[in-house]
Amino acid sequence: MANVAFLGMGVMGAPMAGHLAKAGHDVCVYNRTSAKAESWVEVHEGTSAETPRAAAAGRDIVMACVGNDDDLRGVCLGDDGAFAGMAEGALFVDHTTVSAEVTRELAAAAAEKGIAWVDAPVSGGQAGAENGQLVIMCGGAQDDYDRAEPVMAAFAKVSRRMGDVGAGQLTKMVNQICIAGLVQGLSEAMLFAQKAGLDGEAVVDVIQGGAAGSWQMVNRHKTMLEGKFDHGFAVDWMRKDLRICLSEAENIGAPLPGTALIDQYYKDVQAMGGGRWDTSSLIARLKALGA
Template identity: 60%
Template sequence: MTKTAAFIGLGVMGYPMAGHLANQGYQVRVWNRTAAKAQQWTEQYSGQACDSIANAVHGADLVMTCVGADKDLIEVYEAADGIIANAAEGAILIDHTTASAAVAERLAQAAAARSLGFLDAPVSGGQQGAENGQLTVMCGGSQASFDKALAAMECYARAVNLMGDAGAGQKTKMVNQIAIAGLVQGLSEALHFAENAGLDASRVVDVISKGAAQSWQMENRSGTMIEGEFEHGFAVDWMRKDLGICLDEARKNHSTLPVTALVDQFYADIQAMGGNRWDTSSLIERLRCRS
């Protein structure tokens, strides 16, 4: 039986993710704050643009969200014309937003009160991963909800894992962002040093990427970092939002994150340089400007 999926939020991630669902035979209804974006989506994919969240989620088996931050989630889930009040009993709600663990736990409780399943399911892989259907999805919630949603999430992911109860997906994404922040800063410093030492940075990367220094960031971003190209999807503004979530959670669970806090301030410097929409690899530009 064909399943109906509602997708709320058609940004650079949600737009192609909803498209993969449509291409895999799901009956997809979409809603976006900017209605023209939803209409544009229906011109590219088979599906229906809805004029309200309530209409989009009515009778849907699955409801996916990918919006901005905690406040946006509370609005689309908890408003009178939002998801929780209008979703069909037994529907599974899947939130792909990177948000706080606290809001995930709050929404899971509200969903359960209406016999709805809920998964916090942030993703990693960026715009390219979304477009290619190669995202990594880290989920928090019940095994039953996960099992019912797995096939749909596999339409746009290469890996989908249940990490624990509600909030565990968001906490896992925090670990991901903490690791990336340090890696990108380290790679930026390494390339900056190579340039100042008079080395051919591209040849250096070719050599060291065969050893212990290798990373996804090195393989996929070093070339564009060397060229000063920072148009690869995941913006500095978004990373600062994510790192703020990480640092807030760290205060709650008594973790010490000195490198993460420092890199967060380095990204603030990039914002001050006008690089709000540059991608996260732009940390190297801060070093170049200080030479």
């Protein structure tokens, strides 16, 4: 069992930290809004701290799942940041989806203090976090990954080292590029089925076992057809992720015309007031166009 700090008690971080506590790890949590950390402690075995530094002090492993690049910098750096409280030889595991640039920046800052780093973004959404069934894509030294993997197992369905520092974030970008195209294609298909007078549920029942099948089809077609988008991964966060993808694609010379177009479609959904809707709400944009 490990002494772990977990920074970020959002819809992903809170259940992930909960699985760590249930697995028997000694967990101290931190959240920018302290009430969320206090609420977590009321439900789980563990403690909370007022700063990332205090949470990280004396911990073997510090994990984070926050919002974006700046949020991650905020919990890592400065007098109250986690790095200031971590001992030489401790390990920082970042589950946030951020840019490869900030990952390399913070990994280098950690290395200067003798702190190991693993970038470990996750896929599976809120349901995956709550059920302990996340897919984790990791970047870092093999020895550091080997230290992190048994602890991450508390909330992982699959965990794999993809390469050195930054490889986890690059793999997550591939994941988000795939999802964007899948959701747009499924949105068009479900709208077509409805306009053609077909039973969308029956259509999916037939085709999901063939070449068109996907997780998105199995798990999102029904709510798409019903126009329910109050679950899952929010459009605002998807646009953040796609901007990271598009920026890195420009850096490495990988054209992503479809991804760039779908990013603009999500911008349209935001303009419709759907920033907090699930990403499957792309079908709502199509329905508005056809109204």
